[in-house]
Amino acid sequence: MFDPHWNALHGVPAYPVERYGALADRIGGILMSRNDVLLMQAEATVALEAVAVSLARPGLSALNVVTSSYGSWFGQWLRRGGAAVRDVAAQPGLPIEIEAVAKALDAGPHVDLLAVVHAESASGILNPLTRIMALAQARGIVTVVDAVASVGGHPLDIDGLGIDIAVIGPQKALGGPAGVSALSVSRRAWQLILRDGTPRDSILSLADLKTWVDGGRRGLPGTPSPLEFFALEATLDRIEAEGLESVIARHALAASATRTGLTALGAGAWVPSAKASNLVTSVAVPESLTPAALITTARRLGVELTEGVGTAPARLLRLNHTGPRAAFQPVLANVAAFGAALRQAGHPSDIAAAAEAISAAYSR
Template sequence: MGGMKDSDYKERFDSLKPIRWLLRRSASEVMPRGAVRPYDLGVSARTTEDRRGRDKDAGYARGCALEPVSEESTAVTHPFLDLAPLSAAHFAAIEDRVARLLSTEQDVVIMQGEALLPLEGALRATAGPGTTALNVITGPYGQTFGDWLRDCGATVIDLAVPFHTAVTAAQVRDAFAEHPAIDFVSLVHAEAATGNTNPVAEIGEVVRAHGALFYLDAVASIGAEPVLPDAWGVDLCVIGAQKAMGGPAGVSAVSVSERAWARMAANPGAPRRSYLSLLDWKERWVDGGRKALLHAPAQLEMLALEACVERIEAEGLDAVMRRHTLAAAATRAGAVALGGGLEPYVYEAGDAAPVATTLRAPSGVDAGALVAKALAADPVLPLVAGGGALAKEMIRVNHYGPDATPGVVHSCLAALGAAMAESGLTVDLEAARRATTKAWA
């Protein structure tokens, strides 16, 4: 194979421009007002003359052609390289702010990975041979948890309900009556993938009365609806910032009760000396007074998490949750008014998650094709077709985080309505607009 030509490097560099733009945008979220912003994310330079000399000698750096040098882009030091290391005290302070969002006195550990890391780590730490688990399935994540539990050697009783509804506390109580040996319950609070939410407060009462350990995936619900592990008797509550919180996906958190720590300590199969290990965090971080971190933290993600918590605190958690509640109500109302056969996927409004609204595509219309037409007109809309077996029938409106606004809801329904009209369906865009406006009032 021949070497790459200058034009090849230039093409590769140009292809990275959207990524560099996103990094600049992300930096603006975490850098304080008035701080220096990054301009050239491909290379670092201390002075204009230093960079010019190096560029002239090297020509290209790290496989990418260099952008034209300007005084604006080189007269400052790259801010990402100038960030002071994230201290243990700063890390602990961010954990404390996350704990306040949860209104919890439990230990909160921020793990350095997407929410699947604490979800799997917490489950494997507390379940194993001898565990009898009730695994509630209201969507794909519930199915995943059942697979993990079986991998751990647990005996699993699946309580599955149709994805267009929610589980009830009575169903959980009946499962306990039929299987009194159950000592572990896994539940997803809100399944963004299917658009339903489960009544955790009521279920928590039943679980507490039975005495089982309660494991909750609140990744999609935090910021969109109340998440109260202490009040609800949740022993392991995992959250992520990438949905309703409007934050980064690269770090996540779990609150852990004393009962859960004791279960982990008694479990010989609990991960240790592993990235999955919560016990490592307990012994080396929590019990050590949070003085020394286990490893180098994901600094930019931690700062982004801190920034998103600050935004929630400034707006008010109740106000953030209200935006999501209104967005869900407006989307449901607008979809019904739009007509053309589009309807809410989750039958009852009380079972519908505030974080995202799922819609059932009109009969005979492929949901994926409809979404593709809508996105062709406006590619930044938070619209996606359902996953897996639901890909042909479900449309998801991801009105979470910064997209929980009237404008986004209006735009999503308008784009779907236009796509439906293009497909030969009769729709009423003005009725949809009026319905969404009224629901938001």
């Protein structure tokens, strides 16, 4: 008999414990890393806080690159644990300049840890990760990289760059679930984490997850949510079927076509392409307008544009082409809706030229 209260989502079986290790290995392949890969039953902000909590203690010296609120939070978490933290901050809505990082490192004192966000979905910028990692490598500094937004949207060679800890979330370019995250941890990072005083018996304890690795990577601590892990497995199936290089190329094309369309529209992108993320493209709002007004107009057309986060006094509007949105139709809709919103507010915009430019970009 049909039960009106039954829902298939309520009867999901437990995720098979023997498949957790395989999931971790598949993520390691995406990250191009032989380091330990940990799975965390929470969205990526929790994983980032767990890294900070597990590393921070009195006597630790850290240089923290701040290009959004995420970098600010990471510095706060380190300080809460007793670490001595120096922030090196970019101008609002802009990537960090490599000269600023080099200057901060040379100014002393010795730095044990360097933290940086790779790509910022908050503003659509890309930090110079390769050059920052080279500076850290030359000084023997342990590195933490927030790659939540960049994985799948940009090349990310963890071992090749010498990244000690990288945190990822599948909900951005990989187009997966938001309720689970992963991180890779090098042997050198474990030595720093597992010193006396590391937290234990906590959702924020990486040391507890090290026990999971050492115990054969079967049942995760706590009560895992099977839905999230089945969804993560399906996400990896899809990424592997498309091919990671193709996923990255799809995001690069979406970013390039968006920028080309904005130029044809008469509204240039916020930063040069070399400093821009492939996940979202930001554009400055004309002085006489407000981002909220343009967002409201676009929403009436069925298109979701968003305001830059933590980028004041710069007033930025973000065009999202992340994950499944890294495709022709969403890119065209984003630019056309932005142009229509500008036109309705009395600003000229050549929507036809923008559409032609985007079509040409996808026809090559």
